[in-house]
Amino acid sequence: MMRPVEPNTTESGEPIRVLVVDDQELFRRGLTMLLASEDGVEVVGEAGDGAEGTALAESVAPDVVLLDVRMPRLSGIEACRAIKERVPSAKIIMLTVSDEEADLYEAVKSGASGYLLKDSSIEEVAQAVRVVADGQSLISPSMAVKLIDEFKQMSRPERTNVPGLRLTERELEVLRLVATGMNNREIARQLVISENTVKNHVRNILEKLQLHSRMEAVMYAVREKLLDLP
Structure with a gap:
């Protein structure tokens, strides 16, 4: 009810x-x-x-x-x-x-x-x-790997690219770590930066890609070959 x-x-x-x-x-x-x-x-x-x-x-x-x-x-x-x-x-x-x-x-x-x-x-x-x-x-590393494998098999989305769209090297680095299933605290520890800095990077990534969630960002990045994945 x-x-x-x-x-x-x-x-x-x-x-x-x-x-x-x-x-x-x-x-x-x-x-x-x-x-x-x-x-x-x-x-x-x-x-x-x-x-x-x-x-x-x-x-x-x-x-x-x-x-x-x-x-x-x-x-x-x-x-x-x-x-x-x-x-x-x-x-x-x-x-x-x-x-x-x-x-x-x-x-x-x-x-x-x-x-x-x-x-x-x-x-x-x-x-x-x-x-x-x-x-x-809340994605375990093992699920993150499986999801990325599935995303890699998908065709590129029909999306209008934003002119001049660019992620900085640091943003790409953060995105790669997000794609492994790491949370903000783990990413901050890995990159030796603060959690707030990680949050800002993730926010910037979503804004630049015009997306709404971390997983959508990973899906987009895999499809657009923005990540160095095997």
């Missing part, structure tokens, strides 16, 4: 607004209750299937959507595409029982920021929400 959730009292600063979509009611309710107790997180709704989740996402415009891969009426993949189309700013985390599901690759290619195993601890879930809300991805 689709059900808006009353906002919780939060401390200073705007909370991360989260929508939970899962057809298993006990899991959904439990996750909602646990997230509602987290500082800086506000659960703005919950839904029991993909169609209701899509409609509620359009209504409440959440920052982050936790979306089950397997659901009735509208699958997680279809719901992911629909939510990204209607609420492009929403970051989507796919909930799954296994990181080997082929659907996860389709989800990431459809705009999801990554995936989270259903047996994750509440600390891991809360951290995942904060990570994707910050513009990062």
Whole structure:
């Protein structure tokens, strides 16, 4: 059942607004209750299937959507595409029982920021929400490799190139590390720069490529042969 959730009292600063979509009611309710107790997180709704989740996402415009891969009426993949189309700013985390599901690759290619195993601890879930809300991805290095292999097989997109489009050497370096599945902290450590500097580079990359997510940037870079990949 689709059900808006009353906002919780939060401390200073705007909370991360989260929508939970899962057809298993006990899991959904439990996750909602646990997230509602987290500082800086506000659960703005919950839904029991993909169609209701899509409609509620359009209504409440959440920052982050936790979306089950397997659901009735509208699958997680279809719901992911629909939510990204209607609420492009929403970051989507796919909930799954296994990181080997082929659907996860389709989800990431459809705009999801990554995936989270259903047996994750509440600390891991809360951290995942904060990570994707910050513009990062939840992609393991092994999945990143598989995704890049798939992207390399795709034809070049029909996109109007931006005249004079150029990434700096440092931006290309950051993009290559993003493509390996590294998060901002790991990239900062690798390049011996601050996390804020990494964030700025990623923001510049997305603006120059006219894209909306880190994974879209990697897809574009692979297709346009901007990365030195074997």
